Amino acid sequence: MTGGNLFAAGPAASRDEVPALREEMVDALVETPGVRIERIVSTGQATPPGQWYDSARDEWVVLLMGAARLRFETEPAARALAPGDWLHIPAHARHRVEWTDPARPTVWLAVHFPA
């Protein structure tokens, strides 16, 4: 049985010690042929301009700490996400992270599964 804490520092570095990593930190918590569960910690990163996520799998995502803005290609404006906010993003629903709070870590939990 494996376990951990979503809000604890990752294997690489403590959030407190390294408040502004260059890259998002992504930790796979479960990886099977059918499902991938990952914790993502953002520290101000956003999807590069003009780029969109376009996944062949559905994604269920929740923001657990911090703040972010998520934009869908079919929507005119980004959605502001606060702790507890979750979305079920269908496969191929193109989206991008417009903003994550640069002043504090933003913790996401994402579950990827077949459409």
Add this chain to the structure above:
Amino acid sequence: MTGGNLFAAGPAASRDEVPALREEMVDALVETPGVRIERIVSTGQATPPGQWYDSARDEWVVLLMGAARLRFETEPAARALAPGDWLHIPAHARHRVEWTDPARPTVWLAVHFPA
């Protein structure tokens, strides 16, 4: 696209208005042949004495708010869970909820998927 907030009141009643429901509140957020994602709100409930959960599927579970104690049949003592604590429970790992905080809501997120 569906969405919501894990910490918002459920469809049935507000946690603030009904601090001690008789039953746990379970809301399925995603239900496909391969995966089920659910939010559970406990208000002091525990698994009845002598009963164990024994699932044919794996379960990944995280406690997001509140406090609980989770006991596995193969372990001598219950594990205390605090916000952010997660466990990957293999199929047929018999377990029970020994205690949830009666003084405040305990919010869980559970993902069930094939072993």
